[in-house]
Amino acid sequence: MLSNLDTMFSDVNDKVGTIAGEVSKTPSTWNSGIFSMIRTLSENVVVPIAGMIISFVLIYELITMVIDKNNMHDFDTSLFFRFLFKACIAVMLLSKTFDIVMAVFDVGSHVVTQAAASISGSTSLDVQATLTTMFNNQIDTMGIGELIGLGLETMVISLCMKIMSVLITVILYGRMIEIYLYVSVAPIPAATVTNREWGTIGTNYLKGLVALAFQGFFIMVCVAIYAVLVASVAVAGNLHSALWSVAAYTVILCFSLFKTGSLSKSIFNAH
Template structure:
């Protein structure tokens, strides 16, 4: 009778041990995959991230927004001409340079609208260069290697646990694994949300670019460029967040204390997610973009 009970207990412990091992493996794999995704995605320009979406946005901008920008340029230039005449005492204090300046402003306004996409993409190319260089300088990996650690745990800590302890540990790992999956989804939302925001900004680029040549309306274009810079350099801040996360997780020793390691990974991943959320407001604050 005692042998049967011992075999049943051993069978249940094997099931629970397999469940725990599977939870741990899935948990750390999800974290590693998501961190690698962040590092790969933030370094992409709008053209490289999804060429199909980029082509659609460019076509919309060229065929729908550029004509509207043309009307705005006409209004802005007329307003500029009227203001210039009024400033010169109703044409009584005119000089030749005034007309050359006005023609130059017309040329600049048309050039900016017709080369809007080139200028906007140049901003993201610069930001991508910064992100790529940052990725090359960040040493260490944010991956958590649990193969040897799990083997050690199976040979020491888990084998010495009773059924109750194993059941509690299984529920703990399942809960943390579920939380990390939810956080992984949130991180994906942040990454995709940033790129969609970039496409939305770029789609209407000709309109704010058409206001640059006027002193009063130019604030629209200036703030738009600041917003583009903020979106571009948000990727740099994301890379810094991943670098900080890498330093934190590499200090975790899974084999010493399993419970501490599990909750440390969960805590650091929550901090990473929160930090990624804050990168948008931080970038806009630094570049004074509204």
């Protein structure tokens, strides 16, 4: 029973620390091997497609500009200068796509790191002191039946904690996989940014990137709230309520983490 309780509280602390460490990483630092593979795929497979798209977009832009000038009856030489300027910007954006994408996640990582530093002092629970206090004050006075019931409670809740721990890991890894998928096709939406009709593709893509980057911040806010709630377990007067409180708070944390993605996208209006 002591072992189950110790493991349960240790899982709480370890998982909180893991969340803070995972969400503060950028795609390049989370797994350099995956990032290198994604970048290679993007440069060798996606960039040529983006090149064809940007060629089409620029030609379409030129035709639109000519038609808008009454089929060149209102010809203005500045039209071609504007076209060349937009073409240069489009090509530059395409060539710097990866740098721009990484800059977005660098900003997100900085925000998450600052948030983690602000709450790091409150996410740790003194497991040994908590267990010693609870057991010394309550377990010695319990009967055999109550001890058996408490043992079953600790086994069930400890198992639930492990399941919740796996779910949290799935959420964190799922977010990073989604980020890598976004990054892999970055040149394609970047090729459409400078066009009025097609530019919404690039704009929505950028909103999605920002939403993914700041999802880490919302995750840290959930962790901060969770840390405050779990801290009350250390001063709980009843061992049973302390056990079920940890389980309830962990379920709430998992549910909140699942919602951070949709919340971030709704805030940044990413479709």
